[in-house]
Amino acid sequence: MDASDLAALGGELSIWELFWQAGWVVKLVMIGLLAASIWCWAIIIDKAMAYARARRALDRFEETFWSGQSLEELYRTLAERKTTGMGSIFVSAMREWKKSFEKGARSPIALQTRIDKAMDLALTREMERLEARLGFLASIGSSAPFIGLFGTVVGIMTSFQAIAGSKSTNLAVVAPGIAEALLATAMGLLAAIPAVIAYNKLSSDAAKLGSRMEGFADEFSAILSRQIDEKVLQKAA
Template sequence: METSQDLSMLGLIANASVVVQLVMALLAFASMVSWWHIFSKTFSIKQAVRRTLDFEGRFWSGSDINKLYGEVQGGDSLALERIFEAGFSEFLKQRRTPGAELADVMDSTRRAMKAASQRELDHLDAHLSFLATVGSVSPYVGLFGTVWGIMNSFRALGSVGQATLAHVAPGIAEALVATAIGLFAAIPAVIAYNRFAADIDRLAVRFESFIEEFSNILQRQGAHK
């Protein structure tokens, strides 16, 4: 009399071959790390967007630039605030340089703001490549575990006189779990990566527009002095 095999998810994982179990463990670890980055990145990008919109509102409300600079300077600035702080700080420093030409002052100011913008975008882009890697590689890693498990199942059938569904089903089922875990790791990572990349691209456009508009304001201010 044949003993029934445990076909529950935990039973399939426990009865899988060592290679398939290692593949499952790797995919589970990648999934947990990617979810940590997803939650962390969701918070940081939302905060950057919120602070950027808030600063744009204050900047274009007609607030005095020097007063706004005093509020931002030395505080917990973020995103667009840091670009403004870097640009206006460089503008003031260059204007105090004896014999400084306005064109040179503005060129240095733009470089400072572009450098600050790139630093902010690099910070927001951090770990996105990991999500992209998990999203693109996980299904193939899971497929490798599945193929390996099915190969072992068919190899084991060679020693059985008559193969039945009861002999084949458990081995194939435990092998397919690896593909399922691979998809579970990949799908959220791909969705999150696309969402974050789009949000960061929109912020980059806002940063670039602000740099040009603020440069024009500073240039007009410098021309009247």
């Protein structure tokens, strides 16, 4: 076996050659896994950036909220633009408050309930937005290894059929088919491992952001409740 033979043999075992030698089922599995991996990473990058943005927005909002600025003023500035996170919770609560008082609602208990519901709704919508597409990461993380394994099994099956056809058990006959089949498992793991890790990280981040927003909603609800009581007392006086 001289150098050119060795080079030819090596060429046959490169990843590209392995891919092209594989059967169409294995090819399909590998293409699907590659697409899933690309989509997973897109989600990971997108979410990481979105969470960082959301965290910064929360910080900024809390800063301005507790800065002593009047709530009316804050509402006026925020209502004009598109808000996210705590801002949208604040805006929805303030909108309900304003509507109730401008239209002359009298029942403070019903007002409190309405404001809470509006904030719950806003919070749920925000959480939905934060956790969107995390499910895809979870399902890829759990199913990609099996998809890869499926490709491997099919590849090894066809490989063994080829061995039976060639009537030779030489390792040189067996090895390329098994290598190309194992490539499918490798790709499945390649897609699944980052997906699982990122899912765990991102979902805990989302839960943290959600609890922060929930805390803010409770706090704001308490503040509004105090305001309602004060207004009722003023009216009574």
